[in-house]
Amino acid sequence: METKTKIALVTGGSRGLGKNSALKIAQKGLDVIITYRSNIEEAEAVVNEIKAMGRNAVAFQLDTKDRKSFDTFIKNVTSHLEESTGSSNIDYLINNAGTALYSPITEVTEEQVDDIIDIHFKGVFFLTQKLLPFINNGGGIVNISSGLARFATPGSSVYGSIKAGVEMLTKYMAKELGSRRIKANVVAPGAIETDFGGGRVRDNKEINEAVASATALGRVGLPDDIGGIVAFLCTDDAGWINGQRIEASGGVFL
């Protein structure tokens, strides 16, 4: 009997860790839906790269801060799936999209706090809630957290705290969705060289060296250090991993 190709949806799959995850997931033989917020060219480049591997891929616009748009987004995705596969369902959801905030507690504004909560918590919570009817039983959810949910470095109080919230939320997802055999796990990257936060880990030599010297493996992370872990969690071989936090930071601040 032919088994149906599994499908993963990666939010923020147009750049950085989401892009790397989408490519590595496609290498594992899954079809991929990515989302982008504004940069359609980069999203299309990822789609083309995946198609060149012989897998199906498509990109949809999504701002995870704009919860009112979720119903339309899901309608567009499910209609596309229905047309192309005969089923409106996906198998894996990777909640990856997000932006940075570096600001000391004394300077953080209420607007910045709302922003981070909207993107990194409410966006993850309600997008997952609304997609749940369209995730196949036996599928999985991967929430991207951060090393900053385990250790505190100045300036990341809001971001780190909200990521910590997503980590607890993941345990609740695992518990409440277990009856549908849906797994939920966290991948928590350390500092990785991407555009994140204006590319500060990649482009600021001082920050790059400080992170490298606090890391057992002696360097900062690269997108290639992360995508394969996310992709592994989208395979049957990872099917008994549930409710776990996997930190991929090269051993920072051990």
Ligand SMILES: NC(=O)c1ccc[n+]([C@@H]2O[C@H](COP(=O)([O-])OP(=O)(O)OC[C@H]3O[C@@H](n4cnc5c(N)ncnc54)[C@H](OP(=O)(O)O)[C@@H]3O)[C@@H](O)[C@H]2O)c1
């Ligand atoms: N890089 C690190 O050091 C690091 C470390 C730990 C955790 N993380 C986490 O890893 C995830 C990805 O980070 P990254 O380094 O890959 O960042 P990135 O290179 O800046 O890429 C961010 C991606 O998310 C999308 N995006 C941003 N804001 C969005 C929003 N409001 N709604 C929907 N999509 C949005 C972007 O789309 P557009 O291209 O269209 O803007 C892009 O695809 C984030 O959750 C971040 O918190 C990153």
